[in-house]
Amino acid sequence: MIRVIRRYFEGLSRFEAAFVVAVVCLAAVGIGRAFWPSPDGATPRPTATVKKLPVVIGSPEPTLIDSQGERSDMGLPPPPASDASLTEKVLDEIREKALVMAGIPAQVGTRCEGGGVTVKKGEWTPCTATYRGVELVWEVFIEDVTGGGAGIVQLIDYQLFPPDSGVLLAKTVHGRFWAQHHEDAKELRCDRMPHLKKVALGKDTGYRCQYLDATGDTPRWVNKKVFLEEVGPVFRETW
Structure with a gap:
């Protein structure tokens, strides 16, 4: 040659x-x-081929609630008075937490084992919230109790521990995903999932959502895993 x-x-x-x-x-x-693309971005490379998830999220969820919302929007009455019993206060707190986790208003039944919280230092009391037939158990731990004699205000320090499992609603997943990403996305999609499912709290649910990011010169698909936390569904990017 x-x-x-x-x-x-x-x-x-x-x-x-x-x-x-x-x-x-x-x-x-x-x-x-x-x-090879020109440096000025006139001929960008095409986006990598991705598998599009089946459910298109095309609008917000009007009934969606979160921890920043008003109690009235959650369907809750005003909070218990300052002189209410600890059991009343705990059950009200659990009711609100269950609604925030679920993300959609509904009637929530509540009860504590033995009829009420055991007000004694070091004692544990399980209290249950029932959301659309699903029971979620919080644990109340009494850290300290002071006062309580004649004319003396009783002070109770306690902690409320979340359940191991929570309720995952498809409408809440779709609504939260839309709220977080619709401004910067051309398209939003999610897996098919049940209307309501009990899942482990803080662990990967196995469901995914994705959006087409339109903020850069070249649109790209961003895939996210769906987790359930106390505050409701959260999304973490897959790598």
């Missing part, structure tokens, strides 16, 4: 040889541009 090139150039003048070399270089640059 080298001998052939040499023989070809031997028959040309110095000017003609330089002209041929210039033409070959320009042709090579043109081929390179056909396979």
